[in-house]
Amino acid sequence: MSSEQLKRQANDIPSSNSLSQPLRENPPKLSGITISLWVLWAVYVYILLLSPTGQIIGGEPVWDIQPHTIQEAFNESVNFYFILPILNGLGINYRIAPWVHPVSQGLFNFAEAWMLMFLPLLLADSQGNKLPKVGFWGLAMFLTNVFLIPYMALRSAALPDEKVLPYNKGLISKVLGLIGLFVGCVSLIWGCIAFPESGNIAERGHYFLTLLMSDRLTIAFGVDLVLFWLFQVILLGDVIPGDSKLRWLRFIPFGGLAIWLLE
Numbered sequence: 001m002s003s004e005q006l007k008r009q010a011n012d013i014p015s016s017n018s019l020s021q022p023l024r025e026n027p028p029k030l031s032g033i034t035i036s037l038w039v040l041w042a043v044y045v046y047i048l049l050l051s052p053t054g055q056i057i058g059g060e061p062v063w064d065i066q067p068h069t070i071q072e073a074f075n076e077s078v079n080f081y082f083i084l085p086i087l088n089g090l091g092i093n094y095r096i097a098p099w100v101h102p103v104s105q106g107l108f109n110f111a112e113a114w115m116l117m118f119l120p121l122l123l124a125d126s127q128g129n130k131l132p133k134v135g136f137w138g139l140a141m142f143l144t145n146v147f148l149i150p151y152m153a154l155r156s157a158a159l160p161d162e163k164v165l166p167y168n169k170g171l172i173s174k175v176l177g178l179i180g181l182f183v184g185c186v187s188l189i190w191g192c193i194a195f196p197e198s199g200n201i202a203e204r205g206h207y208f209l210t211l212l213m214s215d216r217l218t219i220a221f222g223v224d225l226v227l228f229w230l231f232q233v234i235l236l237g238d239v240i241p242g243d244s245k246l247r248w249l250r251f252i253p254f255g256g257l258a259i260w261l262l263e
Contacts, residue, residue: 030157037153044145044227048220059216073217075100076108081183082190102198103208104218106191110254111221113183114228115141117257118148120173121232124239128155144224152231169261177261184254229253236260 049062060066075098079085082105084097100108118140122133131154139147192201199207211218236250236257246263249256 034153034157037149037156041145041149041153044149044223048216048223049146057216057219058214059219061216069217072100072104074098076105079105079109080112081109082186099195101207102194103191103204104211106187106194107208107218107221109190110184110187111144111224111228112141113180113187114225114254114257115144115148116183117176117180117261118228118231118235120169120176120261121235121239121257122151124169125155125235127158127238130158131155144220145227148231149227152234173261177258181255181258181262184258225253232257 047056051057051061053060053064060069079097079100084095087093088097115137119134119137122128122137125133128151131151133151136147136151140151192204198204208218212222232253233250237247240247240250240260246260249260252259
């Protein structure tokens, strides 16, 4: 092989500079949306979990949480999706459901029902295909937006997957949509009329507003519901095709997601 041929072959081999040229021309950037979501996460964690009592909101931070707050959270969890209270109502009393104010229990289960329905939505989200969606969702079922906000931030920084196939909703989506819709409706009814000794609608509304001023668990769930709505709008907006007549569903809090799962 002549020296001239060797030179030509050497010139045909891409150099490290040529390989890195596209990266220099299109370096990965953090978008304003991504940065805003990480800032939102930091604010969320600090205010709701770490800020001292009375600095910004009422209630105790996690590092100074009181026994009665732990007991309240535990009791709400024991009554998850009203399973134990319903069993007690049917005469199955292997364990007695702890009493929780119906407004607090309804709020807790409504938030958990909404989060349940996010699983099929996350699975349909092609933007987050390289993320551990089920893992994020499973953790969010326990700590809601402590993990859902990071998912939204990471997906916003990911490159779109152009090879992804359209997501086909299956039986699981419909089942979770039905469960979520049922539990959500029961939660609203429970909060309004369960345990008549807890007061009428006006008294329960006043109780809820009082909790929003002083109880950190209630404040956190209230913030969670607002963020769930925002993320529902974003995710359904990306998942529902642009020419679909159902795109308006993304703007209906909770119910829009349930209808999309069931249709």
